[in-house]
Amino acid sequence: MSIGTACGKIILFGEHAVVYGRPALAVPLSQMRASATVEPGQAQGIVIRARDLGSEVWLQDATLDDALARITRLTLDTLEVNGDLEITVASEIPLASGFGSGAAISTAIVRGLADYFGRTLTADEISMLVYETEKLYHGTPSGIDNTVIAYEQAIHFVRRPNGEREITPFQVARPFTLLIANTGIASPTKITVGDVRRGWEQDPMRYEKIFYAVGGIVREAQSALANGENEQLGALMQRNQAELAAMGVSSPEIERLLDAGQLAGARGGKLSGGGRGGNVIFHVDEENAGTVQEAVLGAGAVSVIVTVIGKT
Numbered sequence: 001m002s003i004g005t006a007c008g009k010i011i012l013f014g015e016h017a018v019v020y021g022r023p024a025l026a027v028p029l030s031q032m033r034a035s036a037t038v039e040p041g042q043a044q045g046i047v048i049r050a051r052d053l054g055s056e057v058w059l060q061d062a063t064l065d066d067a068l069a070r071i072t073r074l075t076l077d078t079l080e081v082n083g084d085l086e087i088t089v090a091s092e093i094p095l096a097s098g099f100g101s102g103a104a105i106s107t108a109i110v111r112g113l114a115d116y117f118g119r120t121l122t123a124d125e126i127s128m129l130v131y132e133t134e135k136l137y138h139g140t141p142s143g144i145d146n147t148v149i150a151y152e153q154a155i156h157f158v159r160r161p162n163g164e165r166e167i168t169p170f171q172v173a174r175p176f177t178l179l180i181a182n183t184g185i186a187s188p189t190k191i192t193v194g195d196v197r198r199g200w201e202q203d204p205m206r207y208e209k210i211f212y213a214v215g216g217i218v219r220e221a222q223s224a225l226a227n228g229e230n231e232q233l234g235a236l237m238q239r240n241q242a243e244l245a246a247m248g249v250s251s252p253e254i255e256r257l258l259d260a261g262q263l264a265g266a267r268g269g270k271l272s273g274g275g276r277g278g279n280v281i282f283h284v285d286e287e288n289a290g291t292v293q294e295a296v297l298g299a300g301a302v303s304v305i306v307t308v309i310g311k312t
């Protein structure tokens with residue numbers, strides 16, 4: 001039996017603009033994991049069970065848009081192996097919330113299968129396989145989710161318009177406390193990405209200006225993180241949020257959580273991921289995290305995670 005696991009992730013800065021060639025910063029959430037157990041099958045064929053979803057799919061019956069079947073096929077083809085197998089996936093990562101649950105489950109399957117067949121794949125090979133399934137969820141994904149999850153490191157990510165990727169792992173010089181509040185609204189990334197694309201097609205000048213501004217914010221944020229200037233993060237988050245709102249991907253629920261967190265003393269905050277739901281992130285002082293947590297729960301957040309980013 002082999003077990004592959006993978007972490008969740010959160011985007012700190014640069015979502016959406018990253019689809020248009022601008023940089024973004026994302027970090028792994030190592031405490032939140034998905035796993036895939038691979039065992040010899042009892043019957044002929046390959047069965048994939050997702051206990052949390054109560055689903056069971058035989059590979060030969062799976063539809064083309066089944067992401068778990070797709071990553072299984074791709075991995076077996078890449079490794080040039082086959083067999084009768086039982087794959088069981090489980091995940092602690094909430095679905096459709098901006099934590100990269102889809103990419104994490106796919107990554108866990110690739111790792112579980114590689115281990116089962118005694119093979120090693122590099123982080124980049126895993127990331128490229130998982131990118132293929134991300135297309136099913138996202139339409140035109142930048143690839144940031146599969147990258148940060150496969151590398152399990154803080155990543156500065158750029159995807160050039162020709163599809164070339166620049167992946168630069170970076171160190172967070174001084175750990176900081178991040179509070180992640182879930183709006184409880186599942187908002188498929190495909191929809192907000194599509195809406196931003198339509199906006200950009202209708203008014204490219206306006207959107208390019210927004211993306212340019214986001215690029216600048218990301219550069220400042222990376223320099224702040226690399227130099228331990230964490231006191232700048234809050235204001236940078238506020239600026240990034242204003243640009244996301246201008247893109248049309250904020251929502252009244254997101255704004256309500258941001259206002260509540262701000263009033264309770266958060267240093268700054270923004271939505272994270274596709275927007276219109278999913279998560280809101282705040283930079284908070286450790287001693288203030290409890291107060292901000294209470295405030296955002298009072299303002300409608302369904303769950304809150306407080307985590308330290310950059311702790312080794």
Ligand code: PMV
Nearest residue numbers: 015016098141142189273274
């Ligand atoms: O919703 P998430 O956390 O999977 O992030 C989506 C990030 C976008 O920039 C909006 C889309 C992408 O493919 O990068």
